[in-house]
Amino acid sequence: MAADESYPDGLLYHPEHDWVRIEGDEATFGVTWYAQDSLGDIVVYLPPAAGDAFEAGAEYGELESVKAVSGVIAPLTGTVTEINQAVVDAPETVNDDPYGAGWLIKVRLADAGDAGGLMDAAAYRAHVAEL
Numbered sequence: 001m002a003a004d005e006s007y008p009d010g011l012l013y014h015p016e017h018d019w020v021r022i023e024g025d026e027a028t029f030g031v032t033w034y035a036q037d038s039l040g041d042i043v044v045y046l047p048p049a050a051g052d053a054f055e056a057g058a059e060y061g062e063l064e065s066v067k068a069v070s071g072v073i074a075p076l077t078g079t080v081t082e083i084n085q086a087v088v089d090a091p092e093t094v095n096d097d098p099y100g101a102g103w104l105i106k107v108r109l110a111d112a113g114d115a116g117g118l119m120d121a122a123a124y125r126a127h128v129a130e131l
Contacts, residue, residue: 005033008099012115013124014057014075019099022112027076030103031063031094034128039065042091047105053079056114061104063094076114078107 011019017035021028036042044064054060059071060080084103087093094102119127 003033003036003095003097005037006099007032007034007121007125007128009121011099012075012118012120013127014073014118015127016073018073018075020075020115020118021103022076022109022115025109025112026081027078027107027109027112028103029060029072029075029105029107030098031072032124033098034131035063035070036095036098036102039063039070040067041065042094045087045091045094045104047083047088048080050080050083053077056117063091072104074107075118076107076112077110079110080105081108082106 011021013019017032019030019032042063042065046062048060054074056074056077058074060074061072063070083105
């Protein structure tokens, strides 16, 4: 069952509908409720490999749904330390719990200070309301 619309406080949001939870120099990335709702039923997650590095704003994986294929955008620069294998095995987890069990990757951040360009939950809600 798809999750109800939400944009939790305590996360930071990229305008391309990706979220990040920062814990020191590590972070967890995922896609927002808006992203998973726009895609519809997600059927495939193509993740990066552990050890892959990417810049903020770069595509690091793909989500495929019954409607479309969408690149997943990195909200910050970093190196992949962990992939959520549960989402690879059951991609619909992103629809069911985008901010919990549906996280996509964990990364070691190049610079956690780069987060200043991201939105808090209130700003992201306003962003989504304009779409």
